[in-house]
Amino acid sequence: xxxxxxxxxxxxxxxxxxxxxxxxTFTKQDTLKGSNTEFRNFxxxxxxxxxxxxxxxxxxxxxxxxxxxxxxxxxxNPVFQIDLQQPMKVDVVQCSFPTPKPFKREGxxxxxxxxxNFKKGEKYTIYIGYSGNPTIAKRAPWDGGWVFxxxxxxxxxxxxxxxxxxxxxxxxxxxxxxDEPDEGITMKIITPMGLVGVGNGRLIKEEVRIGNSIGExxxxxxxxxxxxxxxxxxxxxxxxxxxxxxxxxxxxxxLDLDYWVIDxxxxxxxxxFQQVKPMLKAFEYWFGPYPFYEDSYKLVDSPYLGMExxxxxxYGNGYQNGYLGRDLSGTGVGLNWDFIIIHESGHEWFANNIxxxxxxxxxxxxxxxxxxxxxxxxxxxxxxxxxxxxxxxxNNIENDIPIIGKYGVRNEGSGDMYAKGASMIHTxxxxxxxxxxxxxxxxxxxxxxxxxxxxxxxxxxxISEKAGFDFxxxxxQYLRTVDVPVLEYxxxxxxxxxxxxxxxxxxxxxxxxxxxTISPTESWQTxxxxxxxxxxxxxxxxxxxxxxx
Numbered sequence: 299x300x301x302x303x304x305x306x307x308x309x310x311x312x313x314x315x316x317x318x319x320x321x322x323t324f325t326k327q328d329t330l331k332g333s334n335t336e337f338r339n340f341x342x343x344x345x346x347x348x349x350x351x352x353x354x355x356x357x358x359x360x361x362x363x364x365x366x367x368x369x370x371x372x373x374x375n376p377v378f379q380i381d382l383q384q385p386m387k388v389d390v391v392q393c394s395f396p397t398p399k400p401f402k403r404e405g406x407x408x409x410x411x412x413x414x415n416f417k418k419g420e421k422y423t424i425y426i427g428y429s430g431n432p433t434i435a436k437r438a439p440w441d442g443g444w445v446f447x448x449x450x451x452x453x454x455x456x457x458x459x460x461x462x463x464x465x466x467x468x469x470x471x472x473x474x475x476x477d478e479p480d481e482g483i484t485m486k487i488i489t490p491m492g493l494v495g496v497g498n499g500r501l502i503k504e505e506v507r508i509g510n511s512i513g514e515x516x517x518x519x520x521x522x523x524x525x526x527x528x529x530x531x532x533x534x535x536x537x538x539x540x541x542x543x544x545x546x547x548x549x550x551x552x553l554d555l556d557y558w559v560i561d562x563x564x565x566x567x568x569x570x571f572q573q574v575k576p577m578l579k580a581f582e583y584w585f586g587p588y589p590f591y592e593d594s595y596k597l598v599d600s601p602y603l604g605m606e607x608x609x610x611x612x613y614g615n616g617y618q619n620g621y622l623g624r625d626l627s628g629t630g631v632g633l634n635w636d637f638i639i640i641h642e643s644g645h646e647w648f649a650n651n652i653x654x655x656x657x658x659x660x661x662x663x664x665x666x667x668x669x670x671x672x673x674x675x676x677x678x679x680x681x682x683x684x685x686x687x688x689x690x691x692x693n694n695i696e697n698d699i700p701i702i703g704k705y706g707v708r709n710e711g712s713g714d715m716y717a718k719g720a721s722m723i724h725t726x727x728x729x730x731x732x733x734x735x736x737x738x739x740x741x742x743x744x745x746x747x748x749x750x751x752x753x754x755x756x757x758x759x760x761i762s763e764k765a766g767f768d769f770x771x772x773x774x775q776y777l778r779t780v781d782v783p784v785l786e787y788x789x790x791x792x793x794x795x796x797x798x799x800x801x802x803x804x805x806x807x808x809x810x811x812x813x814x815t816i817s818p819t820e821s822w823q824t825x826x827x828x829x830x831x832x833x834x835x836x837x838x839x840x841x842x843x844x845x846x847x
Contacts, residue, residue, distance in 0.1 A: 322709065324704070324707045324709070327405055327406065328707035328708060328709075329706060329707055330379065330406075330407055331381065331406070331464065331473065331474075331707070331708045332474070332656065332657065332705075332706045332707040332708035332709070333474075333706040333707070334474065334476060335379065336376075336377075337376070337377050337378060337379030337409065338379055338472060338474060338477070339370075340369060340370055340371050340373045340376055340416070341367045341368065341369055341370060341378065341472075342367060342368050342370050342477060342480070343365060343366070343367050343472050343477050343478070343479045343480070344366045344367055344368055344421070344479060344480050344481050345365075345366040345479045345480075345481040345482060345483065345484075346363055346364070346365060346366075346471065346479050346483040346484075346485075346532070347363070347364040347366070347483070347484045348361060348362065348363040348364070348469065348483065348484070348485050348486070348532075349361045349362050349363075349485070349486040349487075349488065350468075350469070350485070350486070350487055350488070350534050351487075351488035351489075351516075352444075352446070352456050352534070352536055354446055354454040354456060354490075356431070357431055357434065357444070357446045358429070358430060358431045358432075359429070359430070359432055359444070359468060360428070360429040361427075361428060361429070361469070362390075362425065362426060362427040362428065363425070363426050363428075363469060363470050363471065364423055364424075364425045365380070365423060365424045365425075365426070365470075365471070365472070366421065366422075366423050366479075366481075367421070367422060367423070367424070367472075368419065368420070368421050369416045369417060369418055369419065369420045369421075369422070370418060371418050372415075372416065372417055372418050373415075373416050374414075374415045374416070375411070375412055375413060375414065375415075376412055376416065377409050377410065377411050377412070378409070378410040378412065378424065379407055379408070379409055379472075380407070380408040380409075380410065380424065380426060380470050380471070380472065381406060381407055381408075381464065381466035381470065381471055381472065381473035382406065382407075382408055382426070382428060382466050382469075382470040382471075383406040383433065383463075383464065383466050383467045384405065384406055385430055385431060385432075385433075386428055386429070386430040386432055386467070386468060386470075387428060387429055387430045388401070388403060388408055388426060388427075388428055388470070389427040389428055389429055390425070390426070390427040391408070391410060391424070391425070391426050391427075392424070392425040392426075393410060393412075393422070393423070393424050393425075394422045394423045394424075395412055395414050395416075395422050396412065396413040396414050397410060397411055397412060397413060398411055398412075398413040399411055406466065408426070408470065410424065426470040428469075428470055432444045432458075432467055432468040433463070433467045433468075434446070435458075435459060435602070438457075438458075438459040438601070438602035439459035439461065439602050439603060439604070439605045439612075441463075442459055442460045442461065442462055442463030442464075442467065443458065443459070443460070443463065443467060444456070444457075444458045444467075444468060445457050445458065445459070445601045445602060447601050449537060449538060449560050449562075449601075450560075450562060451538070451561075451562065453493070453537065453538040454490075454493060454536070454537070455536070455537040455538075455560070455601045456534075456535070456536040456537065456601075457533060457534065457535045457536070457537075457600055457601055457602070457612070458533060458534070459533075459602055459605050459612070460530050461530045461605065462657075462708075462710065464529070464530065464708070465529035465530050465532055466529075469529070469532065471529050472529075473529055475528060475529075475653055475654060475655055475656060475657060475751060476655035476656070476751045477751075478526040478527055478528055478529070478653065478751065479526060479527065480526050481524075481526075482499070482522065482523035482524045482525055482526065482527060482593075483498070483499075483522070483523045483527060483532060484502075484520060484521070484522050484523075485497045485498065485520070485521045485522075485523075485532065485534065486518055486519070486520050486521075487518070487519045487520075487521070487534045487536065488507070488516055488517070488518050488519075489516060489517050489519065489536050490514070490516060490517075491506070491514075491515045491516060491517060492538070493517075493536055493537060493538060493539075494517075494519065494536070494537065494538070494539035494558070495517070495518075495519035495534060495535070495536050496519070496521075496534070496535040496536075496537075496539055496558045496596075496598050496610070497519065497521030497532075497533070497534055497535070497610060498521055498523045498527060498531065498532060498533065498593065498596075498607065498608055498609050498610040499521050499522050499523035499524065499593040499594070499609050499610075500521065500522055500556075500593060500594055501519060501520070501521055502520050502521065502522045503518070503519075503520035504517065504518070504519055504520070505517070505518050505520075506518075523593050523608070523609065524592045524593055525589070525590050525592060525593055525608075525749060526749050527608050527650070528608065528649070528650065528653050530607075531606070531607045531608035531610070531650060532607075533605075533607045533610055533612070535558070535598050535599075535600065535610070535612075537560055537599070537601075538560055538561050539558045539559065539560060539561070539598075539599065540558070540559060540560075540561045540564055541556070541557065541558050542557050542559075542564070542567070542568065543555060543556055543557065544557070544574075544575075546574075546575055546578050546595070548578060548582055548587060548588055548591070549582050549586070549587040549588075550587040550588070550591050551591065553578070553588055553591055553594070553595055554594040554595070555574060555594070555595050555596075556594050556595065556596040556597075557571055557596070557597050557598075558596065558597075558598045558599065559597075559598075559599040560599045563599060563617065566617040567597075567599075567617065569617075570617045570618075570636060570639075571597060571639070573635055573636050573639050573640070574595070574597065574639060574643070576674075576677070576678055577639060577640055577643055577674060578595070578643075579677065580673060580674045580676075580677035580678060581643070581644060581646075581647060581670060581673075581674070583677060583737075584670070584673045584677075584737055584740050584741070585647040585648075585670075585740050585741060585743075585744050586647075586740075586741040586744045586745055588646060588647075589646060589647060589650065589651035589744065589748065589749065590608065590609050590646065590650070590651075593608075593609040594609055595609065595611075595643075595646075596609050596610050596611060597611050597613045597639070598610055598611065598612060598613060599613060599614070600612035600613055600614040601614065602614050603615065603622070603638065604638040604641075604642045605642065606642045606643075606645030606646070606649050606650060606663075606667075608646065608650040609646075611639075611642045611643055611645075611646075612642070613638055613639065613642070614638070615636055615637065615638035615639070618636070619632075619633050619634060619635055619636050619637075620632050620633045620636075620637055621637040621638075625690075626690075626691060626694065627686070627687045627688075627689075627690030627691045627693075628690045628693055629686045629687060629689075629690035631675060631679070631683045631684075631686050631687040631690070632671070632675075632687060632690075634675075634678070634679060634683075635674065635675070635678060637671070640670070640671055640674050641667060641668070641670070641671060644666075644667040644670030644671070644674075645663060645667050647666075647667075647670070647744050648662065648663055648666035648667045648670070649662075649663035649664075649667065651744055651747075651748065651749060652743060652744060652747045652750065652752055653750070653751045653752070654751065654752065654753070654754075655751045655752060655753055656705050656706065656753070657703060657708045657709060657710055658702055658703035658704055658705045658706075658709055658710070658711060659702065659703075659752075659753060659754045660703070660710050660711065660715060661701045661702065661711065661715035661719045661754070661777060662752065662754065662757055664715040664716045664719055665701075665715055665716070665718075665719020665720055665722065665723055666719075666720075666723065666740075668691070668716045668717060668719060668720035669688075669719075669720040669723045669724065671687065671720075672684050672687055672688045672720065672724065675687050685837075685838055688720070688721070688724045688838065689837045689838065691716075691717040691720060691721065692717065692721050692840055694716075694717040695714050695717050695718045695721065695840075696712070696713070696714055697712075697714065697718070697780040697781075697782065698712055698713075698714070698780065699711065699712045699780065700712060700777065700778050700779060700780060701714055701715045701718060701719060701776065701777045701778075702754060702777050702778060712780075718776060718840070719776075719777075721776075721840035722772065722773075722776040722777070722840060724838060724840065725772070725776075725807070725838070725839045725840045725841070726761070726765075726769060726772060727838075728810065728836065728838050728839055729765075729767060729769075729772075729807065729808060730765050730767065731810065735764075735765065738764070739760075739761055739764045739765060742760070742764055743757070743760060743761075746760070747760075754773075754777070758770065758773050767806075768806060769806075770806075771802055771803075771804055771805045771806045771807070772805070772806065772807055774802050775801060775802045775805055775807075776840070779802060781800045781801065781802070782800060782840070782841065782842055783798050783799075783800055783801040783805060783807065783841045783842070784798065784799045784800045784801075784841065784842045784843075784844050785797075785798060785809065785818055785835070785841055785842070785843050785844070786798075786799055786844050786845075786846050787833070787843070787844070787845055787846070788845065788846050788847065789827075789832065789833055789845070791830045792826060792827045792828070792829065792830050793824060793825075793826065793827070794824070794825045794826075794827055794833060795822050795823065795824050795825075796816060796818050796822070796823055796825070797818055797819065797820060797821060797822045797823065798818040798819060798820055799820070800842075801820070803820075804819075805818075805819075807839075807841070809835065809836075809839060809841070810836065811833060811834060811835050811836060812833075812834070813828075814827075
């Protein structure tokens with residue numbers, strides 16, 4: 299299959315994730331969006347109770363959000379920051395604490411002054427009613443925004459994708475990855491009669507609301523999430539949905555499988571979604587129990603390609619294997635399974651269970667999830683096919699900018715966080731050379747950081763400690779530089795000379811081939827071989843090999 303570069307994939311809309319900004323000048327607004335500022339660092343969100351009603355004709359929404367929170371330190375007369383991006387409007391603000399003056403709107407933020415000495419552990423609420431015409435996505439999910447479209451039968455179909463741009467394009471929230479509502483959410487989706495509102499978690503109530511003077515009745519769909527949830531995962535879907543159910547006997551018991559698809563896709567979905575159970579089997583083996591048994595597992599037909607919304611996975615891959623019918627590895631292996639089902643479901647462990655505190659560390663989401671495709675292939679097919687897939691995705695790496703972005707300004711690093719991040723993990727797996735230990739590290743991450751937000755430093759330290767190997771130089775090489783280590787070697791008969799070039803200082807990356815293991819440095823070393831057969835190095839390491847005279 300013809301090699302397709304990730305730059306081409308981004309342009310054509312075939313690469314996954316958001317567009318990556320390389321030369322952005324950051325502003326005060328970026329800092330307010332991406333930092334744990336003085337307006338955010340003293341309160342912890344406990345729950346969101348929200349309502350949303352989209353209007354298809356007007357491409358508008360109206361709703362409200364009650365934010366319950368707890369004070370985390372003693373503080374006097376603080377100012378609270380709530381995020382709601384323009385052009386959305388604030389209609390009402392009500393607080394359960396004294397406010398000396400009305401709220402202040404500055405750009406994409408609402409600032410609420412208080413008149414009280416707050417004590418650590420106290421709990422309060424802020425209620426915000428809002429309305430307006432939200433940002434419309436030009437090419438969801440890459441650019442972010444609401445989607446107002448029609449299905450193949452002409453019925454209204456609405457949803458939103460907002461991972462990079464932020465949930466605050468439509469919902470007033472504390473829109474920072476490091477603070478998830480610990481007690482989950484309830485979400486009411488209000489739809490015209492005949493349409494269905496699908497949210498995260500479980501449907502706990504469906505009721506008809508008697509209409510206005512012209513007799514227009516509506517349906518209120520109430521959904522509940524009991525677990526912490528990242529804000530960009532909170533997604534309403536509105537369309538001509540039908541539902542079918544199944545269950546999976548998993549590590550933590552019976553897991554409810556809930557499928558909501560556009561009515562004419564029902565037969566196709568019942569066939570294609572059979573891949574869910576082998577996916578769950580593979581990921582529970584490698585990563586541990588599905589993290590949200592209380593909220594169920596759900597796939598929902600989406601008017602865009604897909605996204606990892608927690609217990610509400612968006613599916614838009616056209617009921618076909620591969621990535622829109624293509625194999626991103628270029629090997630043919632990826633045509634044996636549905637990319638969106640596998641990749642987006644992998645995010646339930648890495649992104650939704652373990653969430654990066656800062657968008658700069660988004661590699662934690664994407665590298666492990668991209669590698670979940672390799673691990674699924676190994677369980678679903680065989681180890682040889684998995685290695686082929688892992689080697690194939692190396693061809694998508696561009697090494698344009700470092701994988702880690704800039705902290706505190708909602709900045710993602712390179713799109714290489716997918717393929718290069720996965721290739722780094724595959725390389726580390728070769729170094730560990732013990733799949734039982736490797737599996738325990740992956741399961742341990744999901745157990746020890748269960749429902750937590752984390753930093754790169756925490757993940758790096760954890761893996762090194764559990765592996766019994768200092769991976770710090772490996773992380774520096776692949777996450778913080780664009781350089782690929784080159785193993786230069788020269789073989790004369792039974793004598794092999796070798797060294798690393800283009801590497802970080804003191805790179806610690808042992809390489810195994812055959813019965814030998816070498817630990818290259820920046821200086822030439824010599825190995826005596828047992829015979830003069832030409833050496834053959836493994837392609838499972840993300841390094842380059844160069845024979846020199």
